[in-house]
Amino acid sequence: MELDLIVKGGTVVTGNDIYRADVGVAGGKVAALGVDLGTTPRIVNALGKYVLPGAIDVHTHLEMPFMGTYTADDFRTGTAAAAAGGITTVVDWAIQEPGESLFATLEKWDKKAAGKTVIDYSFHVVLTDLSRNALDEIKDVVRNGIGSFKCFMAYKGTPLMQTDSNLFRIMRRVRDAGALFCVHAENGDIIDVLVREYVAQGRLAPIYHADTRPPEVEAEATARAIALAEIARCPLLMVHLSAKEALQKVREARDRGLPIHAETCPHYLSLHYEELERPDFEGAKFVCSPPLRRRDNTPHLWSGLREENLQEISSDHCAFNWKLQKELGRDSFANIPNGIAGIETMIPVVFSEGVRGGRLTLNQFVRLTSTNSARLFGLYPEKGTIAVGSDADLVVFDPDRKVTVTRELLHQNVDHTPYEGFSVTGWPAVTISRGEVVFENGQIVGRPGRGRFVKRRATTSV
Numbered sequence: 001m002e003l004d005l006i007v008k009g010g011t012v013v014t015g016n017d018i019y020r021a022d023v024g025v026a027g028g029k030v031a032a033l034g035v036d037l038g039t040t041p042r043i044v045n046a047l048g049k050y051v052l053p054g055a056i057d058v059h060t061h062l063e064m065p066f067m068g069t070y071t072a073d074d075f076r077t078g079t080a081a082a083a084a085g086g087i088t089t090v091v092d093w094a095i096q097e098p099g100e101s102l103f104a105t106l107e108k109w110d111k112k113a114a115g116k117t118v119i120d121y122s123f124h125v126v127l128t129d130l131s132r133n134a135l136d137e138i139k140d141v142v143r144n145g146i147g148s149f150k151c152f153m154a155y156k157g158t159p160l161m162q163t164d165s166n167l168f169r170i171m172r173r174v175r176d177a178g179a180l181f182c183v184h185a186e187n188g189d190i191i192d193v194l195v196r197e198y199v200a201q202g203r204l205a206p207i208y209h210a211d212t213r214p215p216e217v218e219a220e221a222t223a224r225a226i227a228l229a230e231i232a233r234c235p236l237l238m239v240h241l242s243a244k245e246a247l248q249k250v251r252e253a254r255d256r257g258l259p260i261h262a263e264t265c266p267h268y269l270s271l272h273y274e275e276l277e278r279p280d281f282e283g284a285k286f287v288c289s290p291p292l293r294r295r296d297n298t299p300h301l302w303s304g305l306r307e308e309n310l311q312e313i314s315s316d317h318c319a320f321n322w323k324l325q326k327e328l329g330r331d332s333f334a335n336i337p338n339g340i341a342g343i344e345t346m347i348p349v350v351f352s353e354g355v356r357g358g359r360l361t362l363n364q365f366v367r368l369t370s371t372n373s374a375r376l377f378g379l380y381p382e383k384g385t386i387a388v389g390s391d392a393d394l395v396v397f398d399p400d401r402k403v404t405v406t407r408e409l410l411h412q413n414v415d416h417t418p419y420e421g422f423s424v425t426g427w428p429a430v431t432i433s434r435g436e437v438v439f440e441n442g443q444i445v446g447r448p449g450r451g452r453f454v455k456r457r458a459t460t461s462v
C-alpha cells in the first residue's frame with residue numbers, strides 16, 4: 001500500500017489501549033498500524049512521545065456576539081490556536097437570533113467559518129425563539145448533520161434565557177429527532193435578584209460576579225433540567241458543570257439509569273474563586289459563567305471524571321480581550337463579558353493536572369478529551385480514536401516537556417491568558433489533521449480554509 005505519511009516510533013494511546021506502533025496514513029485516513037510500515041515521502045518522528053487521537057472540543061464560541069461585543073477569536077485564529085493545542089475538531093455554538101429560522105442561523109455560522117478553519121469543525125444550535133417554526137425545523141436540522149441543541153437557563157433579561165415550558169417543548173422535539181439536548185444550568189431568576197442587590201449595595205468588583213452565582217443556583221437548575229428531561233424522555237448533557245452540588249444531581253440521575261451526561265472545563269479543574277480577587281481589575285480575566293469555584297470543590301470534579309459521571313472535557317473557549325472588552329465592566333461586574341480563553345491550553349493543562357498529577361489514567365485522559373465527545377456528538381469512529389479507517393487526526397504529544405505558559409507562547413487572538421505563569425508538564429509537538437501536518441516546531445503550518453465541515457450523526461451513546 002502507498003502511504004503518504006508515517007508517524008514513527010511513538011506509543012499509541014486510545015481510550016482503551018496503549019501500545020508501541022507506527023501509524024501509517026493514506027488519503028487522510030489511518031491505513032496501517034504496526035512496525036516496518038516501509039518508507040514514505042513524510043516521516044513524523046514520535047520517538048519517546050505519545051500518539052493520541054486529536055482532541056475534540058465540543059464547546060467553543062468563535063466570533064460570537066455577546067454583551068454588545070464579539071469574542072476575540074474567530075474561526076481562523078481560534079482553530080489555528082486549537083491545532084497548536086492538540087485539538088483537531090471543534091463544535092461551535094451557533095446562536096439563533098430572535099425571529100431567525102434555525103437554518104438562517106446555521107447559514108450565518110457557515111459564513112463565519114468558510115475559508116478560515118485550519119481543522120475540521122461542526123456546529124450545534126442554540127435555540128432562543130420559538131415564535132416562528134423553530135420547533136418544526138429541529139428534525140430537518142438533525143437530518144443536515146447537526147445532532148445537538150442547547151438552551152440557557154440563565155441570562156435573565158436577554159433572549160438567551162428560556163422558560164421551563166420552552167425547555168420542555170424543545171426537549172420533546174429533540175428527543176423525537178433522536179438528538180442530544182444540552183443546557184446551561186444556572187437559575188437566571190435568582191442570579192438576577194442577587195445581581196440587583198449587589199449593584200444597589202455598591203458591591204461592584206469582579207469577585208461579586210462569583211458571589212451572585214453561588215453553587216446552589218447551578219445545582220437547582222441542574223436538578224430542574226434533569227426533571228424536565230426525565231418527563232420529556234430526552235437525553236441531556238449539562239455543559240460546563242462546575243459545582244460539586246450539581247455533579248451530585250447528575251450522579252443521582254445516572255445511578256437511576258437516566259441518559260444524563262455532563263461536561264466540565266479545564267478552568268474548573270485548575271483555577272479557583274480567589275483569582276477573581278486579583279487587584280486592579282485583573283480579576284475580570286477570570287469572569288465566566290458558571291464562575292470559578294473554591295479550591296475544595298476541585299477534587300470532586302476529578303472524582304466525577306474518574307467515575308465518568310462527567311464524560312467529557314471541553315474548553316468553553318470564549319475569549320474577550322482584557323483591554324476594551326473585559327473593561328466594559330470596570331464600573332460593575334454585571335457588565336464584564338463572561339468567558340475564559342482556553343482552547344490552546346486545554347490539553348496541556350488537563351494532561352499535566354490530570355495524568356501527571358496522578359488523577360487520571362492515560363486512557364481516561366483520551367476518553368475524556370476525545371473518544372467520549374466523539375461518541376456523544378456523533379463523530380465516532382471517524383474521530384475520537386486511532387484505528388484503521390478512522391480519520392488521521394493525530395497528536396504527537398511530548399509528555400515530558402515542561403512549559404511555563406505565557407501569552408507570547410500562544411496563538412490565541414486575545415491579549416492575555418488566564419494561565420499566565422502556570423507550569424505544565426506535557427505539550428503537543430505535532431498536530432495532524434486528516435493526514436496533513438497542521439502544527440509543528442511551535443508553528444501553525446495548516447492553511448486556513450483546509451478544515452472541513454463535518455456532518456454529525458444523531459447519537460447519544462457512550
Ligand SMILES: [Zn+2]
Nearest residue numbers: 059061316318
Ligand atoms: Zn459556553
